[in-house]
Amino acid sequence: MKQLIVVADWALDSISCQEIKSAVNGFLQGQENLNISFVNVTPSTIHTGFVLNQIVEIEERLGRPMETVIFQNTDPRLESTTGVKEARGAEFIIIKLLSGIYICGPNAGYNFSFIKSKIDQIYLYPNFSSGTQFRSRDLYSRVCAHLIEEMEDKMELEETHTNTIPEIRGMYVGHIDNYGNIKTTQKHDYFVGKFELQDMITIEMNGITKKARYVSNLFGGNVGELVIYPGSFGPKENPYLEITIWRHFTEKKSTTGLAEFNNPKIGEEIKITQ
Numbered sequence: 001m002k003q004l005i006v007v008a009d010w011a012l013d014s015i016s017c018q019e020i021k022s023a024v025n026g027f028l029q030g031q032e033n034l035n036i037s038f039v040n041v042t043p044s045t046i047h048t049g050f051v052l053n054q055i056v057e058i059e060e061r062l063g064r065p066m067e068t069v070i071f072q073n074t075d076p077r078l079e080s081t082t083g084v085k086e087a088r089g090a091e092f093i094i095i096k097l098l099s100g101i102y103i104c105g106p107n108a109g110y111n112f113s114f115i116k117s118k119i120d121q122i123y124l125y126p127n128f129s130s131g132t133q134f135r136s137r138d139l140y141s142r143v144c145a146h147l148i149e150e151m152e153d154k155m156e157l158e159e160t161h162t163n164t165i166p167e168i169r170g171m172y173v174g175h176i177d178n179y180g181n182i183k184t185t186q187k188h189d190y191f192v193g194k195f196e197l198q199d200m201i202t203i204e205m206n207g208i209t210k211k212a213r214y215v216s217n218l219f220g221g222n223v224g225e226l227v228i229y230p231g232s233f234g235p236k237e238n239p240y241l242e243i244t245i246w247r248h249f250t251e252k253k254s255t256t257g258l259a260e261f262n263n264p265k266i267g268e269e270i271k272i273t274q
Contacts, residue, residue, distance in 0.1 A: 001028075002148045003035040003064075007052050008073040011040035019137045027145035034148070041074060044267035045109025048074035050174035050185055053114030054233050056101060061236075065099040069147045071140060072105035092125045092140065093164070094147070094157060102147045104140065113168040114185075122164070123157035171270040173205070174240065175233070180256025181218075181244040184270055188230040189238050195274065201228055203243060204271040206264035212243060219246055226260055243270075 004024065010016045017038050025034050039055065041048045052072050059068050075090050090108035097103065098120045105111060112119075125143065146155055171186040182205075191214065195201060199214045212226040221227040223246050231242030244257035258264070 001030060001032045001035070002067045002069050002150070003037070004144055004148055005037050005039065005055060005059075005068065005070045006073075007039045007041055007048060007055065007070065009041050009043045009048070009076075010073070011038040016137075020141055023137050023141035024144050024148070027142045029145075029149060042266050043074060043076045044265070045074055045076070045111045046168070046172050046185065046267040047175060048072055049110040049112060049114045049168070050183075050233075052103070052111065054175075056097065056099075056103075056115055056118065057234065059101060060097075060099045065097070065101045068101045069144060070101060070103045071144050072103065072111055073140065074111060075106040075108040091164075092143070093160070094123045094125060094143070094152070094155075095119055096121045102152070104143055104147065107164060110166060110168050112165045116162055116165050116167070119162050119165075122160055122162055124160050125155070126158060171241075171272060173264050173266050173268045173270065176258055176264075176266060179244070180258035181231070181242050182257040182261070182264070183231055183233050184241045184243065186241050186270075186272075187234060187238050188241055190241070199274060202273045203228065203261075204273075205243075205261045206268055208261050210260060218242070218244065221246060223248060224251075224255075226257070 006020060021036055028034065039051060041051050055070065059065050090106035093107045095103045095112065097118045146152065168185065171184055173182055174185040175183040195214050197214055197216060200211045201214050203210055203212050210226055212228045213221045215221045215227045215229045217229050220229060226245050228241055228243050230239045232239065234240040245255055245260065247254045
């Protein structure tokens with residue numbers, strides 16, 4: 001049986017996670033135990049898309065992509081400012097990647113933008129965007145079960161085009177880890193021909209402007225110094241840039257990339273100059 005990885009902005013809530021597990025198990029026709037894991041993200045579709053891409057990256061590099069289904073659910077309904085009839089949200093789509101991974105979820109904002117180049121086929125699941133406030137439990141769990149049991153050919157899907165997924169351009173806060181390291185959505189090759197190692201780079205974020213040293217890795221500068229470097233997310237040959245401060249965690253007053261920019265929100269735009 002395939003494994004199910006759930007990436008959702010409700011995944012910190014233990015009740016929601018258990019409800020999804022119960023619902024998916026209920027729809028499974030086989031008797032095997034479901035291998036399911038949950039990854040929490042914020043309601044930012046940039047965050048969801050960035051984290052989703054990283055999970056795909058590692059699953060393809062080190063895991064078992066042919067045995068993996070990923071379900072993401074972040075749909076903040078940013079296009080709506082008044083009442084939403086029947087809790088209607090973004091269209092539900094099913095994606096098959098070139099590696100064999102199946103991904104499903106609402107096509108909201110940038111949820112799928114970071115994996116766009118990896119898509120083999122993309123399908124709409126019509127009339128599946130409203131009718132319940134917790135669609136993950138009441139609607140989408142059945143689709144997850146069908147994909148786990150490789151029943152996609154029996155589902156009434158409509159093939160569509162990748163142009164339904166928006167491109168993402170620019171540099172944003174993609175994720176902030178538990179150390180306060182800021183992982184950006186800009187890959188390392190952006191610096192090629194623009195900057196040299198040890199250059200001081202001007203970074204503007206969250207209304208704050210600071211200088212950071214461009215180094216080859218987190219520990220390539222001095223302790224306590226703000227640095228920007230190719231980090232641990234993204235392709236091995238071209239990782240995403242990270243911003244933080246190398247610290248020993250023994251300082252009386254230690255700081256982080258997160259603290260230096262006064263706790264920017266994930267999805268915040270970042271501007272880079274020299």
